[in-house]
Amino acid sequence: MHDSHKFKIPMGPQHPALKEPESFSIALKGEKILGVEIRLGYNHRGIEKACEERSYIQDIYLIERVCGICSHSHSTCFIQAVEEIACLQIPERAKYIRTLIGELERIHSHLLWLGVAGHEIGFDTLLMYTWRDREVVMDLLAELTGNRVNYAINTIGGVRRDVSEQQALDVLKAVDILEERTKYYIGIATTETSIIKRLLGVGVLSHEDALRLDAVGPTARASGVTRDVRRDDPYAAYGSLSFDVITDNHNDVYGRTLVRVKELLESFKIIRQVIKDMPAGPLSVKAPRKIPAGEALSRYEAPRGEDMHYIKSNGTEKPERVKVRAPTLANVQAVKHMLKDRYLADMPIVIAAIDPCFSCTDRLISVDYLDTNRKQIIKWQDLHAYSIAWHRRHGIDFTKLNKETRGAGF
Amino acid sequence: MIKALFSILVFPGLIFVGVLSFFAEFADRKLHARLQNRIGPPWFQPFADFIKLVAKEEIIPKEANSTIFQIAPVFALASVITAFLYIPLWDTRALFSFDGDVIVVLYLLTLPTMAIFIGGWYSTSLFARIGSVRAITQLFAYEIPLFMGILSAALLADTWSLYGITVFYNNHPLFWLSNIIGFFVSLIALMGKLEKVPFDAPEAETEIVAGSFTEYSGRFLALFRLTLDIEMVAGASLLAAVFLPVGLNLPLFARFTIYLAEVLFIVGLIALLRTIFARLRIDQMIRFCWKYMVPLGFIQLLINLVLKGILSR
Numbered sequence: 122m123h124d125s126h127k128f129k130i131p132m133g134p135q136h137p138a139l140k141e142p143e144s145f146s147i148a149l150k151g152e153k154i155l156g157v158e159i160r161l162g163y164n165h166r167g168i169e170k171a172c173e174e175r176s177y178i179q180d181i182y183l184i185e186r187v188c189g190i191c192s193h194s195h196s197t198c199f200i201q202a203v204e205e206i207a208c209l210q211i212p213e214r215a216k217y218i219r220t221l222i223g224e225l226e227r228i229h230s231h232l233l234w235l236g237v238a239g240h241e242i243g244f245d246t247l248l249m250y251t252w253r254d255r256e257v258v259m260d261l262l263a264e265l266t267g268n269r270v271n272y273a274i275n276t277i278g279g280v281r282r283d284v285s286e287q288q289a290l291d292v293l294k295a296v297d298i299l300e301e302r303t304k305y306y307i308g309i310a311t312t313e314t315s316i317i318k319r320l321l322g323v324g325v326l327s328h329e330d331a332l333r334l335d336a337v338g339p340t341a342r343a344s345g346v347t348r349d350v351r352r353d354d355p356y357a358a359y360g361s362l363s364f365d366v367i368t369d370n371h372n373d374v375y376g377r378t379l380v381r382v383k384e385l386l387e388s389f390k391i392i393r394q395v396i397k398d399m400p401a402g403p404l405s406v407k408a409p410r411k412i413p414a415g416e417a418l419s420r421y422e423a424p425r426g427e428d429m430h431y432i433k434s435n436g437t438e439k440p441e442r443v444k445v446r447a448p449t450l451a452n453v454q455a456v457k458h459m460l461k462d463r464y465l466a467d468m469p470i471v472i473a474a475i476d477p478c479f480s481c482t483d484r485l486i487s488v489d490y491l492d493t494n495r496k497q498i499i500k501w502q503d504l505h506a507y508s509i510a511w512h513r514r515h516g517i518d519f520t521k522l523n524k525e526t527r528g529a530g531f
Numbered sequence: 532m533i534k535a536l537f538s539i540l541v542f543p544g545l546i547f548v549g550v551l552s553f554f555a556e557f558a559d560r561k562l563h564a565r566l567q568n569r570i571g572p573p574w575f576q577p578f579a580d581f582i583k584l585v586a587k588e589e590i591i592p593k594e595a596n597s598t599i600f601q602i603a604p605v606f607a608l609a610s611v612i613t614a615f616l617y618i619p620l621w622d623t624r625a626l627f628s629f630d631g632d633v634i635v636v637l638y639l640l641t642l643p644t645m646a647i648f649i650g651g652w653y654s655t656s657l658f659a660r661i662g663s664v665r666a667i668t669q670l671f672a673y674e675i676p677l678f679m680g681i682l683s684a685a686l687l688a689d690t691w692s693l694y695g696i697t698v699f700y701n702n703h704p705l706f707w708l709s710n711i712i713g714f715f716v717s718l719i720a721l722m723g724k725l726e727k728v729p730f731d732a733p734e735a736e737t738e739i740v741a742g743s744f745t746e747y748s749g750r751f752l753a754l755f756r757l758t759l760d761i762e763m764v765a766g767a768s769l770l771a772a773v774f775l776p777v778g779l780n781l782p783l784f785a786r787f788t789i790y791l792a793e794v795l796f797i798v799g800l801i802a803l804l805r806t807i808f809a810r811l812r813i814d815q816m817i818r819f820c821w822k823y824m825v826p827l828g829f830i831q832l833l834i835n836l837v838l839k840g841i842l843s844r
Contacts, residue, residue, distance in 0.1 A: 130657045138737035152661075152813060241737045243728050243810025249567040315729055315809040465661070466812040469737040 127155065130465075134163045138241060138469035141479040145472065152464045157457050165483040172443040177203055177277060177412060180440065184430075185271050187445060188481045190233065193219075193226045194423035195430070195445070195481075196275045201356055202419035202432040203277055203440075207412050213358075215279035217399040220358040221292070222266065222274055224388045224395070228299060229258045230424035231381045231388075234476045235306060238378060241469040242319040247309070254302045261295045264288060279405020289396045296389050303385045310378055320375035324459035324471035327372055334458060337451045338426020339384065340475045343369045343376035350422035362394050374474040411438045423448055425476045447481030538626050539616065548615050552760035553577040555798050559763070562802035577760070581753050589749025596653040603650030604747070604754035607643040611758055614639035615765045619772045621790040623697045623779050631691045636769060637678060643758050644670050644724065647733075650755075651743025662742025665813050666726070666733035672820035673723030673730070679828030680717035684710045684773045687835040693772055700776040707774055709838055713831040714774040716824055721766040722801055723820070725759060729808035730816055767797035 127150045134142035142163035148155040168187055172180045185196040197219055204211060232255040239247030259269045265288055266272035274280050284292075310316060326336065331344035341348055349366040351359040367383045369376035416433040426448030433442040452475040459471050488497045499507075509519055538544055556577040564571025591597050617632045617639070619625040625632070644666055651663030685691060687706060688699035700707055723730040726742075734742035741747075744755060771793035778789050811819060 128657060130661070137740055149661075239809070243731060243735060243737070244808070245728075246567045246806050247809075249569055253568055313809075315811065318811065318815055319809050464812055464814065466732065466735065466738055466810075 132468065138472070139479075140237070141477075143477075143479040145468075147460075147465070147468065149465060152466070154460050154463050154465060154468065157460050159453060159457060161453070161479065161483050163483065164480045166480070169443050169445060173440055176410075176438045177440065178410075180443070181275060181277070182273070184443075184445075185273060185275075188447065188478050189270055190230050190478060191226060191423040191425065191428070191481075192271045193222050193274070194421050194428050195447075196273075197223060197357070198419050198421035198423075198428050198430040199432070199443070200275050200277055201421070202417040202430050203412060203434075204408075205417040205419065206415040206432065206434050207277070207409060209278050209406055209408055211279050211406060212403045213400045214283075214402045215404055216358040217395050218280045218282075218284055218404070219275065220362070221284065221392060221395045221399075222262070222272055223357065224391050225258055225262055225265075225292075226272075227388050227424045228385055229255055229262065230476070231385050232258065234381060234424075234473075235378070238374075238470060238473055241473045242316070244316065247306075247316075251306065254299065257295050257298055261292060264291060276405060276408075278408035279403070281404070283404055284399070289399070292392060292396055296392050300386065300389045303382060303389070307379075307382050307386075310382055317375065319470065320373065320378060321371070322373055322375075323463065323467045324374045324377075324474055325372050326455055326459050330458055331372075331455070334455045335451050336426075336455045337448050338423070338476075339377050339380045340426065340452050340455060342367060343380045344372045345370050348427075350420045350427050354420055356419075356421065358395065358398075359391075361398070362391055364391050374470055377474045411436060412440070425449060425478060426451060445481070447478060449475065449477045449479065449482040450484075453477065453482060543620060543626065544616060545612055548612060548761055548764060549757065551794075552757065552764045553581070555764045555767070555794065556760045558795055558798050559802045562799055563806055566803065566806040581757065584748075584753035584756070585750055587749040589751055590746075592654055592656065592746050594655040595746065596655075599649060599653040600746075601751060603646045603653075604751045604758065607646035607650075607758040608754050608761070610639045610642035610646070611761045611765055615761065615768065617693065618765060618768045619693050619697045620768055621779075621783070621786040623701060623776075624694050628692060628694045630695075633681065633685055633691055633693050633696065633773075636693065637681065640724065640762065640765060640769070641670070641674060643762055646758075647743045647755070650747070650751075651745075654743075654746035656746045658739040658741070658745040659743050661739050662733045662735075662745065665739075666743060668813060669723055669726075669730060669733060669816060672817045673720040673824070676716045676820060676824035676828045677720035677724070679825070679832060680713035680720065681769070681773055683713050683828070683832045683835045686832070687839055689839070693769075697772055697776045697779065700773075701779040704777065706838075707776070709834055710774055710831070712827055712834070714770065716827050716831065717770055717774070718797065718800060719804075719824060720820075721770065722804060723816070724766060725763050725801070727801060728805040729811045731810055732813040732816060735810055763798065763801070764794060767794045767801075770797055 127148065129146055129148050132145040132147055133139045134144050144160040144163065146158040146160070168183060172183055175183065181196055181200065184199040185192045187195045232251050236248040236251035236255070239245065239251065262272060263269045265284060266274045266282060274282055326340065326344050328345045331341045331346050336344065336346070337348070345368055347366050347368050350356070352366050364387045367380050367387060369380050371379065412434040414434055414436040416431070419430045421428045428448055429446040431442070431444040432440050435441040456472055456475060460468065463471065488499065490497065512519060541547065557572065557574050560576070561571040591600055614636050616626045617628060617636050648663040648667045651659040651666070685696055687709065688696045690696060690699065726733050734744065739745070744752060747755060771790065775793050779786060781789070
């Protein structure tokens with residue numbers, strides 16, 4: 122370590138900058154980053170597989186828990202695919218309510234991000250302020266849906282709860298407060314010197330690279346890519362609402378900050394239209410328990426970017442295949458590129474700037490054997506055999522137990 | 532003999548400065564919290580933290596140089612307390628003083644940073660090593676403006692002893708106005724010394740966990756934290772003695788109150804400044820110090836040189 126001045130530091134799986142376990146191994150020369158190795162797989166929960174073992178109604182519950190922040194995004198994305206296979210036309214009012222909750226979720230996610238970004242650059246005051254204001258939208262979501270994070274408002278064929286007149290007024294009142302606060306934050310982000318110093322020119326992702334690496338969401342839009350599923354492939358009520366797709370040409374973390382705070386203003390605009398135009402009518406249509414055979418791909422503009430769900434049904438009440446591609450998986454490769462030749466101090470904010478959600482992203486576990494350069498993926502059977510062997514070593518033998526229970530007629 | 536021991540260990544030495552530093556930490560944390568729209572800790576929180584840390588198990592890394600790892604915090608604490616004994620508090624004269632003690636105080640206040648560097652380096656953790664290298668890099672940036680700020684005040688007073696400086700400014704109260712640039716330069720340099728935001732790159736939590744203190748725990752961490760607290764009080768007292776010597780002819784009680792108010796004022800300024808900025812990168816910090824603070828220090832030096840020329844005529 123002394124002679125070459127080059128060393129590797131482990132950021133994660135446990136590190137104060139990361140809110141979820143993920144491993145970034147950074148090769149450093151002094152303060153300069155030479156290279157980054159990203160390893161996913163510390164938080165894999167096997168949700169896709171679990172979905173295939175459960176009915177569609179149970180899956181809504183499960184899919185909602187893919188992500189703690191954009192829970193509505195995932196459940197809407199999943200349900201849209203199911204509804205497409207089942208050829209369900211959901212009522213207009215349900216579409217508007219889905220849009221309303223989706224935009225409120227975007228507001229809460231972007232405010233959360235702003236606070237986290239402040240924390241990563243050592244500006245805790247911003248964290249405290251934004252998270253206080255975020256409470257306004259969290260309370261609103263709790264009032265509308267009964268929950269602060271996992272709203273459980275979606276069901277196949279519509280939504281489960283109505284928005285009353287009084288609630289609509291409360292939404293408008295809260296949006297006014299939030300808009301005023303957001304304008305204040307835009308003021309801070311564009312004038313406060315130490316913030317600009319830490320964000321400008323950091324984590325550059327050029328327009329070409331953003332396209333080449335398939336970045337999505339605010340990360341791509343801050344590199345001048347005008348890509349937004351809400352406009353390109355309208356779902357829910359977005360087709361009949363007017364809003365702008367915010368882009369920025371800074372290509373860096375500063376641009377991503379501006380895109381997010383300006384998107385907040387667009388969200389307020391959308392919510393006002395939704396409340397104004399919300400048609401009366403039923404909340405849901407009856408959905409069949411068994412979804413006919415077919416397949417569908419659904420896209421949704423989550424706060425972090427394009428979320429994608431693929432569902433294949435086989436005519437039973439359980440899906441044949443569920444595939445989730447969360448926005449972070451699309452963006453995480455760009456991080457490696459953004460960190461090239463930057464300083465260690467920029468590392469936390471560059472990672473945070475894609476607004477990573479690692480639990481959504483995590484894939485299967487692969488084991489690298491460093492000594493023999495061999496890679497291994499643990500399959501279900503291997504894991505099962507390993508578990509039996511481990512317990513046997515510790516004096517617990519399940520084989521006997523299995524025989525006994527079977528003998529007893531279970 | 533007993534009187535001297537009492538002064539060193541109890542009042543205004545170790546125990547007094549320890550208690551005072553806990554209150555200073557409380558004031559700093561509470562103000563910081565209130566400015567951030569939080570409730571903040573109760574008044575006894577720093578005491579509770581200290582007692583909790585002292586009672587906890589300390590872990591010395593297997594790879595670390597055990598002796599140096601354990602000595603570093605004691606060394607740091609001893610040097611700040613010694614520095615405190617040489618600073619005039621509510622009197623023109625400190626507990627101990629001699630001609631040239633201003634240099635000794637500044638030197639003693641540098642030692643904790645050295646101890647943090649050595650302790651961090653020999654704990655062999657990667658995070659601690661990066662943190663300690665940053666701490667020592669930062670030292671070269673803020674130490675020069677701090678020296679320039681305080682020594683230009685000494686220059687005007689035409690003495691190298693803190694006693695002489697306080698007497699001079701007490702007799703010529705309007706001259707502190709000429710040192711206002713020096714006061715702010717020294718205050719900002721002091722924030723670098725105390726590793727407060729925006730100069731907290733050496734212990735930047737989101738990058739290098741806790742910097743030099745990453746491997747420290749239990750008693751040793753408690754001593755380091757106490758050191759930083761006392762350093763804050765010592766630094767504030769030094770600034771108060773050099774830049775804000777008011778009312779030193781008043782009765783003892785009034786002088787004591789004024790001293791506390793001055794320390795609180797400086798701690799309050801530190802709390803305010805650390806609330807409104809983001810952390811600077813280490814390269815930005817160095818650039819800031821050499822680009823803005825040092826020239827400002829030079830301006831202060833020039834002002835005082837010119838003033839001195841006019842005065843001596």
